[in-house]
Amino acid sequence: MAIAVDSELVDVAALDTWMTEKGLPAGEVRDVAVLDGGTQNFLLSFTRGARQYVLRRPSLHPLTNGNETMRREMRVLGALSDTDVPHARLIAACPSTEVLGASFYLMERVPGFNALVRIPQPAASQPELRRHMGLSVAESLARLGRVDYRAVGLDDFGKPEGFLTRQVSRWSGMLDSYAKYESWRGHQDIPGVAQVGRWLDDNCPREFTPGILHGDYTLANVLFHPTTPAVSAILDWEMSTIGDPLLDLGWLLTSWPRPDDPTSRKLEPADGFPTPGELLEQYRAGTTRDLSAVDWYVVLACYKLGIVLEGTYARSCVGKAPEDLGRRFHQRTIALFERALTLL
Numbered sequence: 001m002a003i004a005v006d007s008e009l010v011d012v013a014a015l016d017t018w019m020t021e022k023g024l025p026a027g028e029v030r031d032v033a034v035l036d037g038g039t040q041n042f043l044l045s046f047t048r049g050a051r052q053y054v055l056r057r058p059s060l061h062p063l064t065n066g067n068e069t070m071r072r073e074m075r076v077l078g079a080l081s082d083t084d085v086p087h088a089r090l091i092a093a094c095p096s097t098e099v100l101g102a103s104f105y106l107m108e109r110v111p112g113f114n115a116l117v118r119i120p121q122p123a124a125s126q127p128e129l130r131r132h133m134g135l136s137v138a139e140s141l142a143r144l145g146r147v148d149y150r151a152v153g154l155d156d157f158g159k160p161e162g163f164l165t166r167q168v169s170r171w172s173g174m175l176d177s178y179a180k181y182e183s184w185r186g187h188q189d190i191p192g193v194a195q196v197g198r199w200l201d202d203n204c205p206r207e208f209t210p211g212i213l214h215g216d217y218t219l220a221n222v223l224f225h226p227t228t229p230a231v232s233a234i235l236d237w238e239m240s241t242i243g244d245p246l247l248d249l250g251w252l253l254t255s256w257p258r259p260d261d262p263t264s265r266k267l268e269p270a271d272g273f274p275t276p277g278e279l280l281e282q283y284r285a286g287t288t289r290d291l292s293a294v295d296w297y298v299v300l301a302c303y304k305l306g307i308v309l310e311g312t313y314a315r316s317c318v319g320k321a322p323e324d325l326g327r328r329f330h331q332r333t334i335a336l337f338e339r340a341l342t343l344l
Helices: 012-021 066-079 127-146 163-180 193-202 246-255 276-285 294-316 323-343
Strands: 029-035 041-048 051-058 090-094 104-107 211-213 222-224 231-234 241-243
Touching: 012 029, 012 041, 051 066, 066 090, 066 104, 127 211, 127 222, 127 231, 127 246, 127 276, 163 193, 163 294, 193 294, 193 323, 246 276, 246 294, 294 323
Parallel strands: none
Antiparallel strands: 029 041, 041 051, 051 104, 090 104, 211 241, 222 231
């Protein structure tokens, strides 16, 4: 039997056989449903016997090395299994591509909601609950920063040496690469690209304590518990590595929805949620890391995020991404660099 949605992505009969071989509880596969996994990954929810599962695998045409990404996600999720970091627990992993044509893994189904999609009751009517939701985001990030990556078996998961000094050249190189899209002229509108890059290089922290870096820690990648303000799971570990966890903090502060920024993501209702300054103080309470250079990490996050978003605009200029989306992202990039210049 194959899933009617797309048999190329998941063949249920092959999956069922593999699960039996892995010794997972037997039972009929039912309640199969496709979840939103973005453009680069595919998520499938199903029940087998009495247990619920979520399968994650690359899409058929990912932009990056999808199989290697899956293998990295499997590894970091397995490493986090005995920690207090909220995440969907890894159940079983298949690094091989022989079963489904791609690497994949099974994780637990975590109940919760994405606040950027919809805030249900009781949080929708309780500003104080929403405040603690936001603080839980910062507190959960502090938990991740406290994990000893060597103790959980991730000592060779990344290259922390020179991690910070590589950042500007890496992302400026990406921006330069957009020149291949001949219709893209976006760099002419972005304020202070060279100035921000020079400042980052000149003020780069000399030392940092390596740790697990999520790589895309935003509200879009956390689930909240249905009835409490706690983060129930941090999602999407595809950008994770070993680096400076304070970049995740800068990324969170930079991407946090701002009512006064028309280019920012919106929360509805927005009142009650903590400010970026309050998130910083919550993180400070849960870490021993030196936060004296936190503005540097915020500027780096503005620089990196702006350049990443500009890539969608560059592709939209040649018809490889939606035009409206590209324009929105371009305006967001401009706003991010303006914020960076203000911090400078």
